[in-house]
Amino acid sequence: MSGRSRVPRVAGLSLPELCTVLAIAAVLLAVAAPDLRDLVRTQQLKAATADLFSAIDLARARALARGRQVKLVPLDPAGADWRLGWRVLDDDGGSGSGSGSGSGSGSGSAGMAEPVAEHGPLPPGVAVDFTFTNSARPYYIAYNGAGRSCADGNSAAARWGTVSLYHGGHIRRIKINMLGRARVCDPARDAGCDGASAPP
Numbered sequence: 001m002s003g004r005s006r007v008p009r010v011a012g013l014s015l016p017e018l019c020t021v022l023a024i025a026a027v028l029l030a031v032a033a034p035d036l037r038d039l040v041r042t043q044q045l046k047a048a049t050a051d052l053f054s055a056i057d058l059a060r061a062r063a064l065a066r067g068r069q070v071k072l073v074p075l076d077p078a079g080a081d082w083r084l085g086w087r088v089l090d091d092d093g094g095s096g097s098g099s100g101s102g103s104g105s106g107s108g109s110a111g112m113a114e115p116v117a118e119h120g121p122l123p124p125g126v127a128v129d130f131t132f133t134n135s136a137r138p139y140y141i142a143y144n145g146a147g148r149s150c151a152d153g154n155s156a157a158a159r160w161g162t163v164s165l166y167h168g169g170h171i172r173r174i175k176i177n178m179l180g181r182a183r184v185c186d187p188a189r190d191a192g193c194d195g196a197s198a199p200p
Contacts, residue, residue: 041168044123049165049172049184051119056141056174056182058117059088063143066090069155072141079138082128085120089113125167129196132161149180166198
């Protein structure tokens, strides 16, 4: 018997077989890619909606805890584009200062809005529509010390509406009622989830 051990032969794929497998994999990937893109967009929309809803919930909870007005404003200097992110502001002096233009340095001095939390820009492709009882710019969501949605200059004036988020043909809405309570809904499956249609 020879001292050299035999190495067993391993069966492999020939070049034509490998090319066939790769071609089938490429076809399957091309078929699945649109579904994967749609899934990513859906998840991005859900995450953006959850983040904005959490900020609204934080603003209301803080207003109730502190007994004074707290606002949620877009980071856009013009105070209109929620896609650039948002900031929760504790209106220390009740002056209503601290719009999305970056006012409120966090010093906590009287009459200044103190930043409480901030969220960065939304993923590319997410669009936001803002429709409230007073939709004049700058946009904001404010809560008074009783936890009711209110006007910036008048904590006794009720202000309610809908923030709609769109991405890849999907829609999620955050609806705030007269009492300041917010809820998330999907117009494709939830009743009473009306609002602006998705942009083209």
